Amino acid sequence: MEMEQQTTLAATLEDESAHAFDSTVARIWRVFWILLIVTLVEIALATVHYFTGMPPVLLRNVIFLSLTLVKAFYIVAEFMHLRHEVKNLILSIMIPLLLFIWFITAFLTDGNSWRVDRERRVTQTEQVSPAP
Template identity: 60%
Template sequence: MEHVQILEDQPRGLKDPVVRTLIRVFWILLCVTIVEVGFAFLHYFTDFPPRVLLNAIFISLTVVKAFFIVAEFMHLRHELKNLIFSVLVPLLFIIWGITAFLADGNSWKHMRNETPVIEHLSPWRNDMHASH
């Protein structure tokens, strides 16, 4: 193959620009994780970021991490648009699923709290240990 000569000339280790990019992505992922855990500890000791704000931070940082893993590690960013859209568009169903089902869970909670009888019908109640 004609590529072989080029491949032999490729710099090794950290001199390789691709490797440098990958290492940079690794540092980003690590830092985001440390920030997440840091916020979790901050909340644990000081109660400072209120729970709603904290959850919003966690979810957005998770999406950031997911973006870097899929785009750089899985190389999706460098693929054709055809492939990118074939993979990403079906995921819109998940957004619908999260919205619809979490709202459903919430209304279930309201129903249960407003009609005490339903509490006893809850499938999640553990009767073996709840008696004492």
């Protein structure tokens, strides 16, 4: 009797582990296809812009940034398993991440304004020859 219970338990555990493995593999393939589609959209947009010049650069950059953030958040949700966590843990990770992205954007913008300002001052500098 005990041997039959152990055999039944082992068979049940094998079935459950096989089912869990299949669902994990299916989820990984779903993530792969979603990320592939988003990447192909980015490549198609870049190719269209390269050959036609459309859409305008600012719109293209906004679209690229948006698609990149979608991919980043999807990867974080799936592979760091944040999708299945409690709300407070998700917020404790995502808020600093968003602040970090904002800091990078602010520093790049500020650095670009310094570069433009410096170039403007250099071109306005008047070249004077020494007195005879």
